[in-house]
Each structure stands twice: as C-alpha cells, then as structure tokens.
Amino acid sequence: MKRKAAPKPAERRESYHHGDLRRVLLDAAHAEIAAHGAQSLSLSSLARQAGVAQSAPYRHFADREELLAAVATEGFEAFTRAILQAAEAGDEAGALKRMAAAYLRFGEENVELYRLMFASRLVPGSGPDSPLQAAAWASFQPLLERVAAAEPQRSNTAANVRWAQLHGLVMLKADGFLDAPAEDLLAVTAI
Template sequence: MKQNADAKPPGPRKTYHHGDLRKVLLDAARAEIAAHGAQGLSMASLARRAGVAQSASYRHFTDREDLLAAVATDGFERFTEVLLEAASDGDDVTALKRMAVAYLVFGEKNVELYRLMFASGLVPGAASDSALKHAATASFQPLLDRVRASDPAASYLSAHVKWGQLHGLVMLKADGFIHGPVEALMDAVFF
C-alpha cells in the first residue's frame, strides 16, 4: 500500500503514560510521607502529586494500605542495607556500635518513614508470607547477628533489648524529648 506523501503525521497522544507508574507513585508517596506523615496520604492526593488520574494508582495498589505496605517494605529494605553497610565498614570489634549509630541516623533522617515502618501497625497486621513481613524480619537479622557475634552467649532477647534502646532513642528524639545528637548517648546507654 502506497503512503500519501501529503499525509500529516499523527498528532500528540491525548493520554499520558508513565514509563514506570508504580515507581512514580512510590516516590510520590515517600515524598508525601516525609513532608506530612502517612496519616494524611490518600490515593487521590497521591495521584495528583504523580500527575495521573486517581484510577491509575489502583492499577498498582489495591488500596491505601497496600500502598503504605509497599512504602514500608521499601523502607525496611533500605534500612537493612544501611545496617549491613555500617557493620561491614570497619573492624568487627566496633561493628555493633557502627550499626547502632547507622540505625539512629536512619531514624532521624527518615522520621515519618520510620514511624510508618515501626509505629503504624502495618507489620503486626501483615500476612506472615507478605513482602512486608519478610522485609521487616530481615531488618532485625543484622542486629541479631552482630549482638551474637559480640557475645556468643547473647540471646534473641538480648538483641531485642538493644533494639528497644535504639528504637526508644529514635522516637524520643523524633518527639522532641531529646535535643542534640542521639549518637552522643550511645556510650552511656547502649554499651
């Protein structure tokens, strides 16, 4: 079939298509959570922030809770990477302390994400085979491994106590009860 030389090329598309809308929505959700916390996030506000129709977000997330679980899962995965990097960046003797400082810094820099991960009730309510539950469990493993490496007789409970100390410091700082750097408290409280 011969093409007409005078034919005009098709006009611009009338709809907008994101290359990776799931990523765009997650990025928009992280930005919204960082700025205002998770409590105010809605699928409608997320769609507006991403520049898409509200119905487009439901192609990737069944509802708001599914979206928040995805953000928290990503947060736990990043958190685990931070802890593992801190533990491996030096000698084994100070690995636990470096990991503890990395924990505190992550919590301070990502307060609202941290709240979503640890204080929202998402993890306790997640299915045992969910990505969120797996990511949350995996984030505890580096701390458990380092506690046991520094004291082979240490128990699972010992690691939870250290975790509780770190979590408490992050939350006290976030809620304005501790002023100044929480890392300065490490020697007095944690070790």
C-alpha cells in the same frame, strides 16, 4: 460520516502516560510521607500529583494500606542497607556500635518513614509470608547475628533489648524529648 474537529489547545485534556506508574506513585508517596506523615496520604492525591486518572493507582495497589506496605517495605530495605554498610565499614569489634549509630541516623533522617515502619500496625498486621514481613525481619537479622555472636545464650532477648533502646532513642528524639546528638546518646547506651 462527519469527522469531529480536533479540540482547540485550551480544550485538550492534559494526560500523561507513565512508563512505570507504580514507581512514580511510590516515589510520590515517599515524598508525601517525608513531608506530612503517612496519615494524610491518599491514592487520589498521588494520582493528581502523577497526572493520571484517580483510578490509575488501583492498577498497582489494591488500596491505601497496600501502598503504605510497599513504602514501608522499601524503607526496611533501605534501613537494612544502611546498617549493613555501617557494620562492614570497619572491624567486627566495633560493628555493633556502628550499626547503632546508623540506626539512629536513619531514624533521624527519615522520621516519618521510620514511624510508618516501626510505629504503625503495618508490620504486625501483615501476613507472615508478605514482602513487608520479610523486609522487616531481614532488617533485624544483622543485629541479632552480632548479638548472638557476643551472647549466644540470650541472643534474642539481648537483641530485643538493644533494639528497644535504639527505637526509644529515635522516638524520643523525633518527638522532641531528647536533643542530644546521636553520638552522645550512644556513648552512654549499653549497645
């Protein structure tokens, strides 16, 4: 049997094996979303960026929606860490204001990720036991706990109103309707 000659260097197909392709795809998706928003993201473009076959991402994500849900889940986890760090950065009396500032800062620094997390149908469309639902709920808990301590009779309603105020400020700034610094906005917001 005759052996086939090795391909010449120019004929070799470039391939790359990732030790953790799931992580590489998530990192690439985060970067793509930050630069261009989630609407233009595709698994095939991420595969090209990662230097893998177009079918490779499907070993880790069933479809684009599952990838976006994973990105949003990580976004909620990072958001929760940011507001918890802010809450713990001083006395309890100022925790709610610091959390509100961290909320606005996260939204300003991660506009497109924030849109994916809070202005898409991903969370409402996810299952009640999904990692995305758990991460989204966990991000609301610190606010709810602080508000419940101050207003136990109306904690859910009061927390939702504060959340709506913060969300509105983030979205109005993101869409160019407000240009005031976050500190100025918080100074006149009933948080």
